[in-house]
Amino acid sequence: MVYELTRDQARRIVVRAQLLDADRPGDVVEVAEQLAVIKIDPTAVIAPCEHTTLWARIGWSYETGQLRKVVEQDRLLFEFDGTYRPMSMLPLMRPAMRRYPRYQREKDWLEANGAFRKDVIARLRAEGPMAADAIPDTARVVRESADGWYGPNQVPRMLEALSRQGVVAVSGRQGRRRVWDVAERVFPQDLPEYADADAERMLAERRLQAAGITKQNSPWSRVGEAGEPARIEGSKWKWRVDPEALSRVDDEIDGRVAILNPYDGMLFDRPRLRELFEFDYVLEQFKPKAQRVYGHFAHPILMGDRFVGLLDAQVDKKEEVLQVNAIHELLPFEPEEHDMVRAELDDLAEWLGVPVAGQR
Structure with a gap:
């Protein structure tokens, strides 16, 4: 059976798979188990990627020490090749x-x-x-x-x-x-052993779980024949969808604002961003300053299942503020949407322990 999906349904699947709807996860391990991979990157324009990735999902209750505890004491996560994994x-x-x-x-x-x-x-x-x-x-x-x-x-x-x-x-x-x-x-000694073929199949299933839905032959997800085949309205691509994600495909997304680190896993698959979200994200970190449009490390702003803007901001350590240079609106914000973005900025600043300064 090939599942027929609208783009709206496909976006909902992705957002829920990435734990970016209003139903927030409870802790670091829950996030890691769902996402499978959390990138580590020291670039701390606002905060390092591993911490902003977790904050964008968990919210105000996330503290950076929680990650260290589950990695170094509880051994529920481990570091491998520049990432944390369950x-x-x-x-x-x-x-x-x-x-x-x-x-x-x-x-x-x-x-x-x-x-x-x-x-x-x-x-x-x-x-x-x-x-x-x-x-x-x-x-x-x-x-x-x-x-x-x-x-x-x-x-x-x-x-x-x-x-x-x-x-x-x-x-x-x-x-x-x-x-x-x-x-x-470092590693527990009572972990199960799997044959090569079984391990590869289960890895593909975990990758698809994190993606929700992805192009069948995407090098960003490498899901192979995992899940079920799907077609998306208006797309010529061959897709694979996580069957577990289909149970809520018709439920509307409980929208919230999420400010994403440029290295967040949600953003890795740029072709999928363009195909499903009509979002052509270019990180301008390595562009000459004169060629930048949105700022050298602009954080995408997700609202519900749409990318609506880009945040150009950084923590000014000398002044001890979250300096907002610009909020670029990809789609004109309604007054209520302005309020939602401001509220998320305030939450981000509170988590960082600094006030917001600059354009809001």
């Missing part, structure tokens, strides 16, 4: 960890640095959690960084390779610095 995802990822690395260049580097690999593991096992700069670089072969992401020190590269193999893991953070340990002291 521990329920780890068993689904382990088959791919066992197959890592996929590319010959990485295989050759690891093979040439076999003794270095053993040194790093032995140091962590003997001395416990430590940052990368506390581990000696004994690499025999240096791999240059084509994009400038890595410096000459090979320890961070080795730690990340070992984490992708499931041998080491991020135990916690000291400020923004990652602290590493052997995986058996």
Whole structure:
């Protein structure tokens, strides 16, 4: 059966799947279990991505210490490859960890640095959690960084390779610095094991759960044949929809305003944003200042199931205010909508612990 959906229905599915309707989740773990992935990014124009992602869902009751607690003490979430993920995802990822690395260049580097690999593991096992700069670089072969992401020190590269193999893991953070340990002291040891095919199928189902509905062959979601096929009115794309999301497809969205970090997972799939929401979002962070229209790190404003504006604002640490440079209206706001956006700004500022200043 192919489900026939309107664009309104499709948008409702996405908004609910991303926990951005008025029915807010209760805590960090609930958000992580639904979204599967929460991006970590240090860019703190307003606040780091991982925290604004959670605040946009949970609201006033979210405190940043809650994330640290569930990661470092409760071990209900774990850090992997620049994201936080619920521990329920780890068993689904382990088959791919066992197959890592996929590319010959990485295989050759690891093979040439076999003794270095053993040194790093032995140091962590003997001395416990430590940052990368506390581990000696004994690499025999240096791999240059084509994009400038890595410096000459090979320890961070080795730690990340070992984490992708499931041998080491991020135990916690000291400020923004990652602290590493052997995986058996970070991950629970009673997690289930799955065959490769089952794990891949379940991963696809979790990705679709987070997306709600997505293009079948989208590289942003990689859902494969998960869920059910769907057609969306006016779209030529082939879609896959989470069957669990169809139960409320005719219910109107209880609208609220959500201010989203530019790296929020809701925004990753730009083609889907254009196709379903008619929202062509361009992050202007890397554009020359003269070419910027909305500001270098403008936060999209979602109202109900429509993107209605962009917030150009930043926390001025010297003045201790949330400085609002502009609220760009993509669609002219009604008076009530102005009030809703102002109220969300006030809530954001209260969460940050600073007053609002500038244009409102």
